[in-house]
Amino acid sequence: MARKTKEEANRTRQEIIDAARAVFHHNGVARSTLEQVAAAAGVTRGAVYWHFKNKTELFFAMQADVFVPMRERLDPILFSDDYPNPLQAIEASLREFFLILDECPTLRQVLEIMSLRCENVDQFAQVQKEADRPGDEFLEKLERVYRKAALRGSMRPDLDPAAVARDTWAFATGLLHALLTRGFEAKLKAQVDAMIATHMALRRCPASG
């Protein structure tokens, strides 16, 4: 086929990424063929090999395609200091994260691919580490905010900020994992807000709110 304009080429590249996301999600990464990806994108394997070195590089391009905009949307909220009570900031962060998850199907697909449809081995061994990094950063942030909450007296005085942060971190990880494995079924999705509320209520002083 003929040569295309640079803009058209970039569009082709994006279509290949979109196709890869769909095919990976449907077949799993290992069982997916570059032929299948190419067909789904309406091109041939030649186009795929032109834009990406191999399946591995295509995978990481697909990953970056959704993770970069996600961080840009999540960070300002995570690092906001507008909330009077630090516990509210944590609660809002949790709520926002699961809201984004609910609103953005492509992010959902990529997370599902990473945790359920990709074997973290060999070339993909770093997939898990990439996935862990945001979680690690989240743990550090939680600890800072909980410490602030303890100083202001807006948290149960007998609680250790670092320990409570780890509890929230495990909670968020578990809830995310549950949502991913259950395919975001309505029953569980409807409980997310209540679960966050319960989780945060456990940290507040029971009598004085």
Place this chain on the structure above:
Amino acid sequence: MARKTKEEANRTRQEIIDAARAVFHHNGVARSTLEQVAAAAGVTRGAVYWHFKNKTELFFAMQADVFVPMRERLDPILFSDDYPNPLQAIEASLREFFLILDECPTLRQVLEIMSLRCENVDQFAQVQKEADRPGDEFLEKLERVYRKAALRGSMRPDLDPAAVARDTWAFATGLLHALLTRGFEAKLKAQVDAMIATHMALRRCPASG
């Protein structure tokens, strides 16, 4: 090769299962070859195909090989009513689960294979459902015990048993997932008991213990 006695044949079968666990864990399920499994077991593919129909059936045999004994060890503790305070029973259950996880490397390997080295698709689509069932049962049990604790007044009176059960469920899921993805690194392992203690302390009456 010659025919072997039935006992020897069963030993061969078990060796193939052990080899499959090692090879799957090292290469991932999809990238593992029955030739690799056979070589690791010291046999040829002929023996593998004699004992198992294909890779899928070998996988599920490997799964049952560790899950059956695990349930037999875990259930009596989960369903015990010996503890005076129901919250103690929950705490002991959590502790025991992560203790088993720490003691049994083969169970650990299989869980890692299921959650990190297997693409839940096609023939393996039911893997996740199998993995979820114990978790679902655990959630039901938690709710019952929390309800008992609420009736006896050994839990913060403002808490809803079902909601708190879901929080503990997400906590356990998240902690398990974290341990699996971090390869049971010492730093995190050392914190497990403290995390469980913190998690349970959140449910008790802060003043009256």
Place this chain on the structure above:
DNA sequence: GGACAAACATACACGTCTGTATGTATATTA
């Protein structure tokens, strides 16, 4: 103790996926 089948090993045919080499038409540039 002979017949039979168990418990494998060996050999083969088949499809399939990958990477690359080559062809080709056109946007871009000097």
Place this chain on the structure above:
DNA sequence: TAATATACATACAGACGTGTATGTTTGTCC
């Protein structure tokens, strides 16, 4: 506007894994 590199499509060779068919030896049963 001629030259060149771009953006692909097409073609090809090679490796690899699966499933099955067949061979071989020996435990087991009557």
